[in-house]
Amino acid sequence: MRKFYVFILIYVLFGISFSKAQSEVYLHLIKTADSLFYFKEYKKSTYAYTWAFRVNNYRSTLNDRYKAGRAWSQYGVPDSAYFHLLKIAEQGNFIDYDRVIADEAFKPIQNDPRWVKFTNAVKQNHQRAEANLDQTLKAQLDTIHDNLLHWHAKLDSVKRKHPKDSIKIAEITKTVSYKDSLYKEIVTDLWKAIGWIGPNVVGKKARDAQFYVLKFASLYTQKKYYPLFKKAVKDDFATLEQMAIIEDIMALKQGKKQIYGTQLAYDNKGNYYLQPIESQTKTNQLRAEIGLIPLEEYLKDYGID
Known part of the structure; x- marks a missing residue:
């Protein structure tokens, strides 16, 4: 606690606003909590998440609350886990049902009757969100997603299985380069018009299509759109991975x-x-x-x- 106040004092002395100091401390504590969870220090992880929310006036992203719920679950305190989980489901309209169902961190609390309440709420949020998606844009980006992964997987397969078949590799590389260039133009036009498109508008698969376009783009394009991408990560429109x-x-x-x-x-x-x-x-x-x-x-x- 003493270190926290010292940190804030340093920010004030150097002319940095208190709100910015709060934000910096919050992010630092969230990173610490994530790291502690990774090393299975679940008790310490829950404390770090708790302090992060406190110093930020209990404001947080849905993803950070979700991770806090995971930590409390692994620590074996279902009441605290469901405090965060029900908050994001009922107040935050958390929609990632597939993620919840597949997450093994919640196994310790799945026999609790609140598990059904939580998962049903997330499922309903997901269904409502799906109904409100931009279906035209979603279909376009879904197609880009599938085509990019198909052709890059095909190229990777040939390189692994037939590394000396230069003719075949060159043939597929030409197709892949064409697809990359075509989809880059389509998606960057969207970025220029409306910015990075979140899963709340087009769904997760279409969201990920934008990541793959950036992944396979030139360094010039990556540098140009990196600030937009970094903001998308901050807004939970793209992932830390x-x-x-x-x-x-x-x-x-x-x-x-x-x-x-x-x-x-x-x-x-x-x-x-x-x-x-x-x-x-x-x-x-x-x-x-x-x-x-x-x-x-x-x-x-x-x-x-």
């Missing part, structure tokens, strides 16, 4: 080492390898802060020891 991927890609394109260790490549035999990272210890700490699994576990999924 997506932010990590974009930042790693941009770093590598500029000859730097990646920060989060999200980017792999293939050798001439089609085997995966990790592209350069700053430091494994630092990378794991940063991954923990945004909820990514340890680098070692991530690499095992790709056959990298």
Whole structure:
């Protein structure tokens, strides 16, 4: 507590507003809570979330409240877990039903009768949101999402299975480049007109289509729209994992080492390898802060020891 007041005093002395100081402390505490949860320090994690909400006058994002509910669930205090979960479901119109149902962090509290109340509320929010989506824009972005993933997966498959088939790789690369360029023009026109489009307007899949367009774009385009993307992350219109991927890609394109260790490549035999990272210890700490699994576990999924 003493450290908190010292931190605020420093901000005031340097001419920074109290509201900005609150915001900075809030973000710092949320990062700390996320990291503690990642390392299974659930009790300490709940305290950090609680202090974050207190210093920010109990204002928070839906996602931060959701994470607090997860922490309290894992700590074994269902009353506190449901305080946050019912708040986001009934007052915040939280809509991510698929995420809730798949989240194993809630297993300790699923036998509580409030689980049905919470999940039903989220499901109803989701259904209402789906009914109010911009169906025309959603269909357009859904198609972009599916086509981008299809063609990039096809290219990756050929590179892995037939790394010496330069003709086939060149043929598919040409198609992929055309698709990337075409969809970049469509989506950047949307960004210029209305900004980054949230899942509340087009749904999650269409939201993610914008991320993939940025992921496969040139460095010039990534730099140009990075501020818009960063704001989308802040507004929960894009995810922290997506932010990590974009930042790693941009770093590598500029000859730097990646920060989060999200980017792999293939050798001439089609085997995966990790592209350069700053430091494994630092990378794991940063991954923990945004909820990514340890680098070692991530690499095992790709056959990298």
